[in-house]
Amino acid sequence: MTQGRAILAGCAELLSQTGIPDVQQLQKHGALDIILADLKGIRLMVLGRRGAQHPVGSNLESIIRLQKKPVMIVPEAFSVPSRVMFAFDGSEESRRNLRRLTLSPLLQGMECHIVMVNGDAHTLEEAKRSLQSAGISAISRLAEGRSVTVALCEYASDNDMDLIVMGAYGHSSLRRFFIGSNTTAMLEQTRVPLLMLR
Structure with a gap:
């Protein structure tokens, strides 16, 4: 849980540096399908590509299959696309x-x-x-x-x-x-x- 909070805080800091002041941080635990069902109000889910031990995170495919909203998968270094x-x-x-x-x-x-x-x-x-x-x-x-x-x-x-x-x-x-x-x-x-x- 501590690692998850640190990751969320780091993401919030990066977003605030780009001019996005109001960042909602939400850390949940449990079955993936139940967690995703609780996130009905989102319009876009952004996920990091890399897992702790694999180039593609272990939950990434499951999330994409279960999530009915658009999902953006980003590498560690991201820049605004043109x-x-x-x-x-x-x-x-x-x-x-x-x-x-x-x-x-x-x-x-x-x-x-x-x-x-x-x-x-x-x-x-x-x-x-x-x-x-x-x-x-x-x-x-x-x-x-x-x-x-x-x-x-x-x-x-x-x-x-x-x-x-x-x-x-x-x-x-x-x-x-x-x-x-x-x-x-x-x-x-x-x-x-x-x-x-x-």
């Missing part, structure tokens, strides 16, 4: 997330790269136009590769992206069991902050 990559696959979930982004102030003033791996160029251009119609500076890129995760990570690295926005765990649990999850792979492979939309 270039964002939206991973778009043309699915209905991805289109819903695109609509959410066009209604949100999140991307305003940022350069948004909408990236689709091995997809349809026409679908990608429609998505780009949706962002532009909302006043968002958008660039579309069709990436190629056998691995969606590798293609997205390479694009983010090659183009100095500050933030990656993507849907989280959009496929069935059976599909994830047999072929894996792009969400899990992105958590493991990229060092860029991730905003997971649910």
Whole structure:
């Protein structure tokens, strides 16, 4: 508990240094699903990527799966993003997330790269136009590769992206069991902050 309080105090101090004066600190213990159910009023959950003994924290995937609100996963050193990559696959979930982004102030003033791996160029251009119609500076890129995760990570690295926005765990649990999850792979492979939309 002492370590948890120290971490919260450190986070509150960092936030106050950036001009956010009123920081609510809440430390809870117990079953993860019960803790998350108590946090109904939150709009965004921000979590550190690194666990005590693993590059990706042990509770991170469980939280992302259980939490129905957006979750931002950040590395230890974080800076305010100016270039964002939206991973778009043309699915209905991805289109819903695109609509959410066009209604949100999140991307305003940022350069948004909408990236689709091995997809349809026409679908990608429609998505780009949706962002532009909302006043968002958008660039579309069709990436190629056998691995969606590798293609997205390479694009983010090659183009100095500050933030990656993507849907989280959009496929069935059976599909994830047999072929894996792009969400899990992105958590493991990229060092860029991730905003997971649910």
